[in-house]
Amino acid sequence: MAKPRAILKRRSSIQNIAKITKTMQMIATAKFKRANDRAVGARPYTDQLTALINELSSAAGEFQHPLLEAREPKRVAVLAIASNRGLCGGYNTNIVKKTAQVRQGILDRGLDLTLEVSGKKPAAVLRFQKVPIDKTYLHFEDKPTFEEVNEVATDFMNRYEAGEIDELHVVYTKFLTAARQEAVVEKVLPLEPPEGKEGRDYLYHPDAASILRDLLPRSVRLHVFQAFLDAAVSEQTARMVAMKAATDNAVEMIKDLTMLYNRSRQTLITTELSEIIGGAAALE
Amino acid sequence: MSDNLLKVAVITPEGAAFEGEATTVVVPAFDGEVAFLHNHAPFVGALGAGELRVIPESGDGQHFFLQGGVVRVADNEIAILAEQVESLDALDVEAEQRRLAEVLGTPVIGSLEALDAKQLAVDAARARRRLADRRAGNSNS
Numbered sequence: 001m002a003k004p005r006a007i008l009k010r011r012s013s014i015q016n017i018a019k020i021t022k023t024m025q026m027i028a029t030a031k032f033k034r035a036n037d038r039a040v041g042a043r044p045y046t047d048q049l050t051a052l053i054n055e056l057s058s059a060a061g062e063f064q065h066p067l068l069e070a071r072e073p074k075r076v077a078v079l080a081i082a083s084n085r086g087l088c089g090g091y092n093t094n095i096v097k098k099t100a101q102v103r104q105g106i107l108d109r110g111l112d113l114t115l116e117v118s119g120k121k122p123a124a125v126l127r128f129q130k131v132p133i134d135k136t137y138l139h140f141e142d143k144p145t146f147e148e149v150n151e152v153a154t155d156f157m158n159r160y161e162a163g164e165i166d167e168l169h170v171v172y173t174k175f176l177t178a179a180r181q182e183a184v185v186e187k188v189l190p191l192e193p194p195e196g197k198e199g200r201d202y203l204y205h206p207d208a209a210s211i212l213r214d215l216l217p218r219s220v221r222l223h224v225f226q227a228f229l230d231a232a233v234s235e236q237t238a239r240m241v242a243m244k245a246a247t248d249n250a251v252e253m254i255k256d257l258t259m260l261y262n263r264s265r266q267t268l269i270t271t272e273l274s275e276i277i278g279g280a281a282a283l284e
Numbered sequence: 285m286s287d288n289l290l291k292v293a294v295i296t297p298e299g300a301a302f303e304g305e306a307t308t309v310v311v312p313a314f315d316g317e318v319a320f321l322h323n324h325a326p327f328v329g330a331l332g333a334g335e336l337r338v339i340p341e342s343g344d345g346q347h348f349f350l351q352g353g354v355v356r357v358a359d360n361e362i363a364i365l366a367e368q369v370e371s372l373d374a375l376d377v378e379a380e381q382r383r384l385a386e387v388l389g390t391p392v393i394g395s396l397e398a399l400d401a402k403q404l405a406v407d408a409a410r411a412r413r414r415l416a417d418r419r420a421g422n423s424n425s
Contacts, residue, residue: 041299205329
């Protein structure tokens, strides 16, 4: 049986681990609330913008816009969004898997691929797998601001309009419910033509088509922003769940080790006692 | 007199910047200012850079700087969608002056679109400078 002192040492190191994971869980919970508020806060904007685009497109009639124009794809851009930090369960792994799958699909269609990755972790794994990455973004932390995302999205739109890329797909973790997040891929560019919806009889200033032309790039930016927000919420949820499991496991292990320690200490005492008794018996 | 109020919501991708009621709302349209009162006809308009004023029944009201976006008015509800909304208090004359100089100094390369983009940026910077100036109490603009 193991030495009691060694067991004690091991138990105290696991107690430290439990403390750390417990703290991380609490931090993730706090961050999750903030990230969730932001994701929920963006919803009214999304709803209003979508409604407006639909109404405008039915008022504008025949409408042409470079972002709506679907061409025969030659070069497809993929933006994968995961995190800079680990210790969040399968969060990053799922994104990497999904990205690999999407990548294979595009290569199988015989198309060129531009792969851009946000997050240190997925970038490291993909690099290890010898997947070529064209660009890595590392500055998105747990609070992606609209301004930061705006830059990335506008860059993609410029390249799309210049004909450098023909499609843009975003791979991210969609936050479905607190218990369910899923790695998904969504096509951002070209835009789906808006489903026209008969709206009110508005006065347009200047005219429906011009306003629509101004709104379409906004909806692209918003789509990308929403993906970043969802990814941020999902990351914190994933970390919360992973750290909860780690804490539970550590507590379980501490219990087992305590038992083992008591038992081995008892064995030691018993052995010692029987030696003394044996020694005394030999003297008689 | 709650029957002549407009419900106002200033919405950005990062959440609502303002929600409340007002008697008059003045928005910076792309070609000048537009004011809305109770029972305005349904309206959708593109916004430019400038000052948004939300004026309640009494008092001074709320002032914001916004740049681009869209306003929709229907049934005495007015929704302002903008990507960038700032409180006027955040504007500082010197910083805005620097920004304006910087924008004016950027060269236009290539196309007409670049020229348009620069014009927009200059207009926005001018509007910011003017508002910052006015807030600081100078009336020379």
